[in-house]
Amino acid sequence: MEQIIDILLLLLVVAMAIAMARLTNLIAIAILGGVYSLVLASIYVLLDAVDVAFTEAAVGAGITLTLMLAAISLSARRERLRRRPVRNAIAVAACSVVAAGMIYASLEMPHFGDPDAPIHTHVAPRYIEASPEEIGVPNMVTSILASYRGYDTLGETTVIFTAGIAVLALLWRWRRDGR
Amino acid sequence: MTEALVFFMAHANTWAATALLCVGLWVIMVRGNLFKKVIGLNIFQTGVFLFYISMGYVRGGTAPIVVDDPDAVYSNPLPHVLILTAIVVSVATTSLALALIVRIRESYGTTEEDDVIAADEP
Amino acid sequence: MNEHLIVRVVTKMLVPFVLLFAIYVQMHGDFGPGGGFQAGVIFATGFIVYGLVFGIERLIKALPLRILLFGISGGLLLYAGVGIASLFAGGTYLDYGVLDSHDPVHGQHLGILLVELGVGITVASVMTAIFITFAERWHR
Numbered sequence: 001m002e003q004i005i006d007i008l009l010l011l012l013v014v015a016m017a018i019a020m021a022r023l024t025n026l027i028a029i030a031i032l033g034g035v036y037s038l039v040l041a042s043i044y045v046l047l048d049a050v051d052v053a054f055t056e057a058a059v060g061a062g063i064t065l066t067l068m069l070a071a072i073s074l075s076a077r078r079e080r081l082r083r084r085p086v087r088n089a090i091a092v093a094a095c096s097v098v099a100a101g102m103i104y105a106s107l108e109m110p111h112f113g114d115p116d117a118p119i120h121t122h123v124a125p126r127y128i129e130a131s132p133e134e135i136g137v138p139n140m141v142t143s144i145l146a147s148y149r150g151y152d153t154l155g156e157t158t159v160i161f162t163a164g165i166a167v168l169a170l171l172w173r174w175r176r177d178g179r
Numbered sequence: 180m181t182e183a184l185v186f187f188m189a190h191a192n193t194w195a196a197t198a199l200l201c202v203g204l205w206v207i208m209v210r211g212n213l214f215k216k217v218i219g220l221n222i223f224q225t226g227v228f229l230f231y232i233s234m235g236y237v238r239g240g241t242a243p244i245v246v247d248d249p250d251a252v253y254s255n256p257l258p259h260v261l262i263l264t265a266i267v268v269s270v271a272t273t274s275l276a277l278a279l280i281v282r283i284r285e286s287y288g289t290t291e292e293d294d295v296i297a298a299d300e301p
Numbered sequence: 302m303n304e305h306l307i308v309r310v311v312t313k314m315l316v317p318f319v320l321l322f323a324i325y326v327q328m329h330g331d332f333g334p335g336g337g338f339q340a341g342v343i344f345a346t347g348f349i350v351y352g353l354v355f356g357i358e359r360l361i362k363a364l365p366l367r368i369l370l371f372g373i374s375g376g377l378l379l380y381a382g383v384g385i386a387s388l389f390a391g392g393t394y395l396d397y398g399v400l401d402s403h404d405p406v407h408g409q410h411l412g413i414l415l416v417e418l419g420v421g422i423t424v425a426s427v428m429t430a431i432f433i434t435f436a437e438r439w440h441r
Contacts, residue, residue, distance in 0.1 A: 020206075048236060115240075127256065127257065134406070138331065160423055172366070
């Protein structure tokens with residue numbers, strides 16, 4: 001039953017991506033992007049990734065949607081569609097190569113949900129076993145994020161900081177007294 | 180018949196992620212509007228996220244929050260951590276790209292890539 | 302009657318609960334899904350909703366840019382400062398175990414709490430600042 005819902009949601013996500021690629025009304029694309037994030041968050045909940053689903057729903061359907069609508073309302077509302085057969089052919093060829101490569105590689109990968117896949121037998125068991133004793137925090141994602149992989153989170157916070165400063169430097173009209 | 184179904188179920192997530200990757204890549208390359216390119220980049224990134232999270236799923240497991248059951252099986256928490264970082268980095272990149280597009284619109288008066296390139300020709 | 306009366310009244314009642322939920326998610330990141338990033342984004346969403354309904358001028362009057370700048374740098378400084386504090390306490394950089402001299406697990410709890418707080422403050426300030434920048438440009 002779960003697998004049927006999974007397949008349906010995956011089909012919905014791919015259909016929404018294709019719709020976003022073909023529409024020309026930018027506001028409709030932005031709103032469709034918000035719904036797309038929400039359905040993607042549901043897929044993550046089905047895949048037991050609750051922290052990721054929380055972040056994807058809050059960030060995708062909240063912040064990205066608001067910023068896209070704000071930026072689009074400062075510019076044109078429609079996209080101008082132009083036929084470019086040469087570029088279209090090159091892009092279709094490149095995407096076919098990517099798709100063929102990934103499908104060929106996926107045939108050798110372990111099955112979906114296999115507990116003996118190599119990804120589950122190297123580093124992860126050490127984290128899962130040691131986290132309750134060494135750190136004592138029930139949420140293992142938080143313990144890995146903040147303690148075991150704390151450097152990565154420091155880098156990520158620096159990325160957010162840099163993006164904030166860069167947007168302020170680009171768009172904010174500074175007055176003489178520095179406000 | 181059931182073999183084909185089992186084979187399809189085993190790889191459906193990876194194929195859906197591949198489809199998202201291809202759609203995102205096509206939109207970035209073909210569409211000329213700068214906003215459309217940013218949306219294509221977002222679709223590409225969500226394809227990568229779906230691929231990683233599908234790899235971290237364990238059948239019969241639960242979310243990686245410790246419960247009192249001694250022989251509980253948890254989903255792999257490591258891809259969740261990496262994708263959490265990646266989602267936040269993607270929103271930072273998108274907001275900076277949108278700020279740049281707003282400035283381009285104010286300087287050139289257009290958000291179509293062809294018009295911006297033509298306006299730059301001497 | 303003002304045509305946006307229902308929206309304004311409901312928003313005035315709803316924004317405190319959104320901010321409270323953000324603080325809850327921040328503090329409960331150890332026991333359930335949550336943590337710094339989600340809490341920062343939800344906190345920013347509360348302020349964005351207020352700015353959307355009541356006008357960007359009132360939001361800037363409530364949250365001047367100087368406070369947001371303090372938030373943006375202060376959160377990152379808190380995170381890096383926890384690492385420096387562990388250097389002073391005798392361990393390596395970002396080693397939370399030495400923050401509490403009696404119990405390493407307690408030190409880990411303290412370190413994770415401070416670090417997530419730093420992340421939450423930075424993310425909330427950055428998201429609100431970016432929204433105010435876009436909206437104020439439109440307002441002119």
